[in-house]
Amino acid sequence: MTKVLSGAGLRGQSAGETALCTVGKAAAGLTYRGYDIDVLADNASFEEVAYLLLYGTLPNRTQLHDYEHKLMSLRSLPEELKAVLELIPKDAHPMDVMRTGCSFLGNIEPELPFEKQPSLGLHAADRLLATLPAIVVYWYRFSHDGVRVDTHNMHISSLAGHFLTMLHDEEPSELHTQVMNASLILYAEHEFNASTFTARVCASTLSDMHSCVTGGIGSLRGPLHGGANEAAMDMIEPWKSADEAEAALMQKLANKEKIMGFGHAIYSERDPRNDIIKKWSKKLSEATGDDHLYAVSERCEEVMWREKKLFCNADFFHASAYRFMNIPTKLFTPIFVCSRVTGWAAHVMEQRANNRIIRPSADYIGPDHADWVAIDDRP
Numbered sequence: 388m389t390k391v392l393s394g395a396g397l398r399g400q401s402a403g404e405t406a407l408c409t410v411g412k413a414a415a416g417l418t419y420r421g422y423d424i425d426v427l428a429d430n431a432s433f434e435e436v437a438y439l440l441l442y443g444t445l446p447n448r449t450q451l452h453d454y455e456h457k458l459m460s461l462r463s464l465p466e467e468l469k470a471v472l473e474l475i476p477k478d479a480h481p482m483d484v485m486r487t488g489c490s491f492l493g494n495i496e497p498e499l500p501f502e503k504q505p506s507l508g509l510h511a512a513d514r515l516l517a518t519l520p521a522i523v524v525y526w527y528r529f530s531h532d533g534v535r536v537d538t539h540n541m542h543i544s545s546l547a548g549h550f551l552t553m554l555h556d557e558e559p560s561e562l563h564t565q566v567m568n569a570s571l572i573l574y575a576e577h578e579f580n581a582s583t584f585t586a587r588v589c590a591s592t593l594s595d596m597h598s599c600v601t602g603g604i605g606s607l608r609g610p611l612h613g614g615a616n617e618a619a620m621d622m623i624e625p626w627k628s629a630d631e632a633e634a635a636l637m638q639k640l641a642n643k644e645k646i647m648g649f650g651h652a653i654y655s656e657r658d659p660r661n662d663i664i665k666k667w668s669k670k671l672s673e674a675t676g677d678d679h680l681y682a683v684s685e686r687c688e689e690v691m692w693r694e695k696k697l698f699c700n701a702d703f704f705h706a707s708a709y710r711f712m713n714i715p716t717k718l719f720t721p722i723f724v725c726s727r728v729t730g731w732a733a734h735v736m737e738q739r740a741n742n743r744i745i746r747p748s749a750d751y752i753g754p755d756h757a758d759w760v761a762i763d764d765r766p
C-alpha cells in the first residue's frame with residue numbers, strides 16, 4: 388500500500404511567486420491583480436478580465452474595443468483543424484477534443500520565437516482564447532447534429548454570447564449572456580491550482596504556449612479539479628426533490644463517498660465564487676420555471692455544511708446554472724477551459740519573464756539497495 392506522506396499534495400507550501408492572483412485571503416477572498424472577484428463579476432466583461440490578466444492593466448475604452456475586435460478576428464478555424472475535428476467520434480469526451488484541437492493548432496500555427504520577442508506569446512494566447520470555444524462547439528455540433536458551424540462571427544463581440552450562439556443556433560437572452568460572462572470571469576484564474584501549475588512547469592522548460600495549454604487541459608479534466616462541475620451535475624440530475632436529494636446524499640456520506648463540487652484545497656471557510664454563481668443560478672431557476680433543481684442544489688449545500696462543514700466550491704452551482712441555460716453536461720468543463728486559458732497563458736508569460744526550470748525534490752521511500760537478479764532467476 389502507498390504510504391501517504393505528510394507533505395502530500397504540497398499543501399501549504401509556496402512553489403513560487405505570482406502577481407496575478409491571491410486565493411484564500413483571510414480564508415475566503417479572491418483577487419485578480421488586486422481587484423476583488425465580486426467587483427469584477429459585477430462590473431467587468433470577460434474580455435476586460437482577460438486583458439487585465441494577460442496585459443497587466445484594465446483596458447481603457449479604446450484598448451477594450453481593439454481587443455474585442457482582435458479576438459473576433461481570430462475566431463476562424465483553419466480547414467485542416469476542422470477536418471481533424473470531424474474525425475473525432477460523437478462519444479469522445481469534449482475535453483479530449485479540446486486537448487487534441489489545441490495541440491493540433493500548435494502544429495499548423497506554431498508559436499513564433501517568443502525567446503526573442505516575448506509578446507509573440509500573447510498572440511498565441513489570444514488566438515487560443517478566440518478559438519477554443521470554436522473548437523469544442525464546431526466538433527460538438529458536427530458530431531451531434533451534422534452541422535458545420537460558421538465560427539467566424541463578427542457580429543457578437545462577447546465570448547459569452549458567441550459561445551451560446553454557436554451552440555444553440557440563436558442569439559442568447561440578455562440574462563444568459565450575463566450569466567455566461569460572470570461564469571467566465573469566475574473561472575479565469577486561481578493562482579497555483581493543479582492545471583495552472585502544470586502549465587507553469589511546462590513553461591519553465593521553455594516549451595511553447597500550445598504545449599503548456601494542452602497540459603493544462605489534461606490536468607483540468609479530472610473530477611477533483613475542473614471535472615467536478617460535470618460530476619456534480621451527474622450526481623444531482625436524478626434527484627427530483629430536495630428531500631430525495633437529502634436522503635441520497637446522507638447515504639453517500641455514510642458510504643464515505645466524495646461529493647463533487649464541495650471542499651477546496653485552499654479556502655477553509657467558503658469559496659467566494661459560490662455566492663456569485665449561486666445568485667445567478669437562482670435567477671435562472673426563476674426565469675425557467677424550474678421546480679426542483681435549484682432546491683435540490685440548495686439542500687445539498689445545507690446538508691454538506693451541517694454534516695461535514697464542507698462548503699460549495701465554484702463548481703457546484705455552476706452545474707444547475709449551466710443546465711438552466713440548456714448546456715449539455717459534457718460541455719461544462721470545456722467552458723472552464725475557455726475561461727481558464729487566460730490564467731494559464733498569463734502564468735506562462737509570468738514564468739517566462741523570470742524563469743528557472745521547476746524541478747523540486749522527492750523524499751525517497753524505496754529500498755536502500757537492491758541486488759541484481761538475472762531474468763531466469765526472478766519469481
Ligand SMILES: CC(=O)SCCNC(=O)CCNC(=O)[C@H](O)C(C)(C)COP(=O)(O)OP(=O)(O)OC[C@H]1O[C@@H](n2cnc3c(N)ncnc32)[C@H](O)[C@@H]1OP(=O)(O)O
Pocket residue numbers: 396610611612613615644645646647648649650651652653695697700701702
Ligand atoms: C475548480 C476546482 O477545481 S474546485 C475543486 C473541485 N473538486 C471537487 O469538487 C472534488 C471534491 N472535493 C475534493 O475532492 C477535495 O475537497 C479537494 C480535491 C477539492 C481538496 O482536496 P484536499 O485539499 O486534499 O482536501 P482533503 O481531501 O484533504 O479533505 C480533508 C477532509 O475532508 C474530506 N473531504 C474533502 N472534500 C470532500 C468532499 N467533496 N466530499 C466528502 N469529503 C470531502 C476528505 O475526505 C478529508 O477527510 P479525512 O480527513 O477524513 O480524510
Ligand SMILES: O=C([O-])CC(=O)C(=O)O
Pocket residue numbers: 410574576577579580581612652653700701
Ligand atoms: O485552486 C484550486 O485548487 C482549484 C481551482 O482551480 C479553482 O478553484 O478554481
